[in-house]
Amino acid sequence: MGARSFIAYHRDVWIACGAMLLAVFLLTAVQYVELDRRFRTEMRTQAQIVGQNTSAALIFNAAPDAFEALASLQVARQVLSAELLRPDGTVFATYRHARPDHGWLQRWAGVETVQHAITVGGQTVGRLVVHADRSGILRDLAKFWAGGVAVMAIALGLSSFVSRGLRATVRAAQERNRYLALHDALTGLPNxxxxxxxxxxxxxxxxxxxxxxxxxxxxxxxxxxxxxxxxxxxxxxxxxxxxxxxxxxxxxxxxxxxxxxxxxxxxxxxxxxxxxxxxxxxxxxxxxxxxxxxxxxxxxxxxxxxxxxxxxxxxxxxxxxxxxxxxxxxxxxxxxxxxxxxxSAQLGEEIRRRSVMEAELRAGLAAGQLQLHYQPVYDPAGRIAGMEALARWQHPVRGMVPPSEFIALAESTGLIVELGLEALRVLRADIDAWKAQGLAVPRVALNLASTQFRRDAHRRRFMQALDTLQLTPEDVEFELTETAVFEDIADPDSVLRALRRGGYLLAIDDFGTGYSSLSFLRRLKCPKLKIDRSFVRDIERSEEAVLLIGSIIDVAHALSMQVVAEGVETEAERERLLSLGCDLLQGFLMSRPLPAQAVPAALRAAPVQPQQRLTTPAA
Known part of the structure; x- marks a missing residue:
């Protein structure tokens, strides 16, 4: 570790050291001022006392007494020498401390000179001049500095000892956070x-x-x-x-x-x-x-x-x-x-095409290009028992885009959420237009995909849209594929349960292509089941298809479910399905999907079956 890295790594310690050194410097400066003041005060006091004791010697010209008085300065070790002067400035007596010179310390510290005028009855009879060594101040200051540094070192040592474990814990936590930021917690692999x-x-x-x-x-x-x-x-x-x-x-x-x-x-x-x-x-x-x-x-x-x-x-x-x-x-x-x-290059072109179509679909949903076409569902008497809404995209350049080209794209890109909400708005507008013409409008079925509700926020938006648009269970029911319902059935917060609580009818679409089982049907408790067209297509040429469809119908009826057959295209298929007890039929034989403008004519051409009071059991 280089010097720069070492300093950076121990940055907090260096900051603490600097702060404590600054504190010691400041305290030392204060101590110096105090020692200097005390030294000067002591020297003035010494000069005043000795001066008073020499006043009589000066008056009576008694030199031995003057020498004896000056000798008392030897108790003050900082005094180097003293001179007792007459009023005319001549030396009357002197004193010199017999101790070794402190050399460079004394020279660097300097000598303090204190003068005291000796007066008797208001008249000056002499003057005492005292020379004192200031090196004692520096020695005391050095002791104070050494003590402060020692205390600082002890404090830092104790602090370092106490915080060593904490620093280790913090470093371990930092390393752990860095690891988790770049690794998957479940597998331990990079993320x-x-x-x-x-x-x-x-x-x-x-x-x-x-x-x-x-x-x-x-x-x-x-x-x-x-x-x-x-x-x-x-x-x-x-x-x-x-x-x-x-x-x-x-x-x-x-x-x-x-x-x-x-x-x-x-x-x-x-x-x-x-x-x-x-x-x-x-x-x-x-x-x-x-x-x-x-x-x-x-x-x-x-x-x-x-x-x-x-x-x-x-x-x-x-x-x-x-x-x-x-x-x-x-x-x-x-x-x-x-x-x-x-x-491959073909896949690259597919990516580019999908990217362009995704952008166009996003813009198309915002511009109101989504339309719904409606395919009626008939009962055996030829009455319209309902309609299925099928999404169509009216592209300004490509014309009418079939759902096979954009529904899967919408699901894989997440646009299915906005598409589903837009379908509700279009359905509301179409129903209002039909009712404005005085028509009896049967319940319309909308297809739902599990990808519309992967997040709770999406489910809440969908349910809120139903409420805002006032699409009631008398207006709309919902069809879900077996796969979608299977993914959703165990979730207590699923849209399936939310729709049930709202009273909306649910139907299983494309039955037989997913996870079909008696247990599955019993758990779902949907009032309607739609047989996939792939089974209906084989009903004329395959006895196995006949047996399978008959079994599905029997099981559904045993569970109080209505059965709808999709993709009915011939009269023979219609007759065979009715003979097996199928309740409702849907397909090109009776009607192709119709644009919203053509629905009123279909509703006038065939009577509308009174809505049956089917119910979806609460979850």
């Missing part, structure tokens, strides 16, 4: 901040020195379901084990980090052929990481999806590199998970 710093440095090396780098994003597939099924204990066990397996597989010097949730990052330096090295490592990861994990006697099975970006080929900034690896990872998920994919 996102540390990983981004390392990635920025790696990108710079790749750009300037040509040192090839491999970036991998790793996501644990279906982690949400593992977490829900086993609780946070099981989820934490999976994350710790995955992190440890990643750490064991990669080489020393390569970086493994947990960058958030169930996502991990790898940063690898490749000397040559980075693509081959990345493929080899990714293949090892896909093979070894998913091994079974034991948790409280239960075997947990995981798989991973990996996205790979090669630097500097794919990106020249850290942010671009993370986007590339993230896009490749989601490509691996879309293609079936449990695999790895490299970033």
């Amino acid at each position: 996102r901040a540390a990983f981004q710093d390392a990635l920025s440095a790696a990108v710079e090396r790749a750009n300037r020195q040509g040192r090839l780098q491999v970036l991998m994003f790793i996501d644990v597939d279906n982690f949400k379901q593992i977490n829900d099924a086993t609780g946070h204990g099981g989820g934490d066990r999976v994350l710790r084990e995955v992190g440890e397996r990643l750490r064991r597989i990669v080489r020393p010097g390569d970086m493994v980090a947990r960058i958030g949730g169930d996502e991990f990052g790898l940063l690898i330096e490749a000397s040559s052929h980075p693509g081959e090295a990345a493929s080899r490592i990714a293949a090892d990861l896909v093979e070894q990481v998913p091994r079974a994990i034991d948790f409280e006697g239960e075997t947990l099975r995981v798989s991973i999806s990996i996205g790979i970006a090669l630097l500097p080929r794919d990106a020249r900034t850290a942010d671009d590199a993370m986007q590339c690896a993230d896009a490749a990872m989601y490509q691996a998920k879309r293609e079936g998970k449990d695999a790895f994919r490299f970033f």
Whole structure:
């Protein structure tokens, strides 16, 4: 440690030393003034006493008496010499102290001269001149200074001893805080901040020195379901084990980090052929990481999806590199998970296209470009029993954008929250317009996604919007996919329970494509179930589809649920569904989704079924 570092490290100690030295200096200065005043006072008093004792000797010219009086000054060790002078200035008697000279100290301190006029009856009979050594003041001052410094040293020593443990505790806390700022508390791996710093440095090396780098994003597939099924204990066990397996597989010097949730990052330096090295490592990861994990006697099975970006080929900034690896990872998920994919030019174009569309969708929501189209739902008698609202985006250049192109984008970017709120505002305006024409308006179903309510603030905004827009349970009901409801069902603060408490009807949409089970249906207690169109499509050519749909209808009826069949496109499908006891039908055979302006004609063409008093049991 250099002198400058040493001083900086012990800065507080040096400040305390400086303060105490200043205090000692000030006290020494005060002590000097006091010693000097006392010395002068003592010398004047000595001269006055001796002078009075020599007055008779001066009057009677008795030199022996004068010498005897002056000899009394020997008790004052600081007196060097004295002269008794007659009134005319001649010397009458002298005295000189017989002691060794103090040398340089005496010369540096100087000699104090005190004169005293000797008077008798108001007449001056002589004068006494006394010369005194001031070095005693400096000796006393040195003793005082040494005592002050000694006290200061003792105080600092005691303070240092007492505070040593505290300083050690503070240093340990600082080290711990620095560690936590750069590491994940659950896995002990570097966190996102540390990983981004390392990635920025790696990108710079790749750009300037040509040192090839491999970036991998790793996501644990279906982690949400593992977490829900086993609780946070099981989820934490999976994350710790995955992190440890990643750490064991990669080489020393390569970086493994947990960058958030169930996502991990790898940063690898490749000397040559980075693509081959990345493929080899990714293949090892896909093979070894998913091994079974034991948790409280239960075997947990995981798989991973990996996205790979090669630097500097794919990106020249850290942010671009993370986007590339993230896009490749989601490509691996879309293609079936449990695999790895490299970033490609096609994926780059997809990122650019999605970025442009995200900005346009954000602007479109603010500009009121969202529309709702409405597809009626019919009962066996041909009456309209309800309508489903389907989002459409009226783009000023592209025209009508179908939901398949922007709903998934809205969910992945978080815009689904604003889209859902805008859909409520559009629905309110459309219902008001229809009622203004004197029409009986059936209940309208809106689709909800679990991504709309990941945060409590989003749930509160949604429920507040329902209240502000006065959309009552008679106006609107909500359809949720099995996946969305499954994620939400165990949460006591979920939007599902909030909607139930508000009296809103809930329906399970696309039944059969998610986590279908009798236990699932019994726990949900929704009054309506919608069979996915993929089952309806096969009802004419597959007896298995007939048996499956019949079973779903029987189970739903046993649980007092209405059944709606989606995607009915032929008369044969309609007749077969009705023969199986299906309650309501929806599809192109009866009506395509209609823009809001065309709904009044449909409501006039077919009678509206009186609203049934279906209820959703409270959570």
